[in-house]
Amino acid sequence: MRLTALGFTAMIAAAGCPLPAQAEEKLFAEATESDQRLKELHHEAGDLCLRNPSRDVEVVVACKAMIIYGLALNERGWCHGRQDEANAQKDWHICESGSDRFSLDHLTDF
Template identity: 90%
Template sequence: MRLTTLGLMSMIAAAGCHLPAQADEPLFDEATESDDRLKELHHDAGDLCLRNPSRDVEVVVACKAMIIYGLALNERGWCHGRHDESNAEKDWHICESGSDRFSLDHLTDFQ
């Protein structure tokens, strides 16, 4: 079953519960997007999220989409940045022990 970004976010909001930091089972094992496409989608969502001080719904959805694309890429062994890097230095790479990973907890944080 394929879930859209909005559909997944709706399910999380409807559940109203706290999720663990990492999923017990893969969330996106049937996703058909290539790794490059997911990186592109993450970048495009970031353009709206990170460059816009507005708290409009569209911007919040873009910020949550970045996390969802990041989670999907993490499941495929890709990480965005390392613990010791500034945001400007972060880039996609094969995950290592010091790599940054996305968390499900960030999906329910709307501050």
């Protein structure tokens, strides 16, 4: 069964499931989106999440979707920013030792 990012987030929230800190296996090995499409989806979710101070459900879901898209891209070797960069400078690049990575732990933070 394929889950969309929003469906995956809703399923986790509804079940109240704790997530492991690190996945032993890839969560999105069968995803069909291209890397470019995942980057676009991350950016679109960020437009709503990062530019909106509201805590409406739609905004919270967009913020969680950013993490899910980031996790999927991390699995493919892409990272968003480096640890010594300001947020405004961060961009997608091939992961290196000093690259920022998304964590499953962020899905349970509200």
